[in-house]
Amino acid sequence: MTTKRGDTGPTPGGRGRFDGYDVLREVHRWDDETKGVVLARLGPVPAVSFFDVREEAAARALLDRLLSQDAEPRIPVLEMVDARLANHVGDGWRHEDMPEDWDAWKQSLAALDKESDLVHGKRFCELDANYQKAIIESIQNMKGDWHGLPAKHVFELWVRYALTAFYSHPWSWNEIGFGGPAYPRGYKNLGIDKREPWEVPERDAHDPVPWARRVKGAQDAHRSGSPGPSGTLPDNEFDEGRGGRDVHEDA
Numbered sequence: 004m005t006t007k008r009g010d011t012g013p014t015p016g017g018r019g020r021f022d023g024y025d026v027l028r029e030v031h032r033w034d035d036e037t038k039g040v041v042l043a044r045l046g047p048v049p050a051v052s053f054f055d056v057r058e059e060a061a062a063r064a065l066l067d068r069l070l071s072q073d074a075e076p077r078i079p080v081l082e083m084v085d086a087r088l089a090n091h092v093g094d095g096w097r098h099e100d101m102p103e104d105w106d107a108w109k110q111s112l113a114a115l116d117k118e119s120d121l122v123h124g125k126r127f128c129e130l131d132a133n134y135q136k137a138i139i140e141s142i143q144n145m146k147g148d149w150h151g152l153p154a155k156h157v158f159e160l161w162v163r164y165a166l167t168a169f170y171s172h173p174w175s176w177n178e179i180g181f182g183g184p185a186y187p188r189g190y191k192n193l194g195i196d197k198r199e200p201w202e203v204p205e206r207d208a209h210d211p212v213p214w215a216r217r218v219k220g221a222q223d224a225h226r227s228g229s230p231g232p233s234g235t236l237p238d239n240e241f242d243e244g245r246g247g248r249d250v251h252e253d254a
Contacts, residue, residue: 012177016074021180053089060128083168114150
């Protein structure tokens with residue numbers, strides 16, 4: 004269902020930066036195949052079938068922390084990831100030191116509960132959100148193995164599946180002002196600050212992670228002798244939201 008002109012479409016947690024925008028107002032411009040694919044993502048949430056009850060609880064908390072989904076409405080990322088794993092739909096590749104994705108998810112979630120129990124005496128899903136973030140950050144920043152799996156590649160696996168699911172959903176498109184499928188409509192107003200008739204200006208266009216802070220993070224990493232890829236953020240940047248950048252800050 005689309006909103007009236009001027010109303011903002013649903014966004015994760017009800018937060019966003021594009022007031023009055025709803026990508027579904029453009030649904031009449033999409034071809035039938037595109038409509039079917041996109042609108043199916045707004046249909047009834049499928050039952051969880053890959054994760055068991057304990058794994059589901061850990062995965063739900065993990066994905067909420069990775070994506071800063073701390074309030075309703077939430078994109079059903081857990082169910083989307085679960086359906087993908089149940090059907091063995093991977094990315095067509097994996098690191099040679101990692102098992103198949105579906106096995107890696109089960110092993111890493113078991114390890115997450117084990118780590119939580121060792122540190123706090125509780126399952127991961129039972130921890131306060133800040134303690135959950137601390138455990139995730141420790142894995143993100145760890146070098147070497149973590150419970151028999153390479154920590155770097157475990158964190159990468161989680162983020163890859165989380166972001167793929169999250170940003171395939173129209174609610175996330177409303178949040179970031181994404182226009183959805185360009186075919187067959189296309190774009191005609193190309194250039195900086197040139198908008199299509201269906202686009203709206205960003206309410207607050209400041210960079211949520213200022214460039215100076217990113218430069219400092221890269222310099223600190225270089226001085227420590229372990230420089231990361233270009234644009235790497237300081238270790239404490241994880242809790243600023245999806246992929247290390249909080250699209251909700253000051254929103």
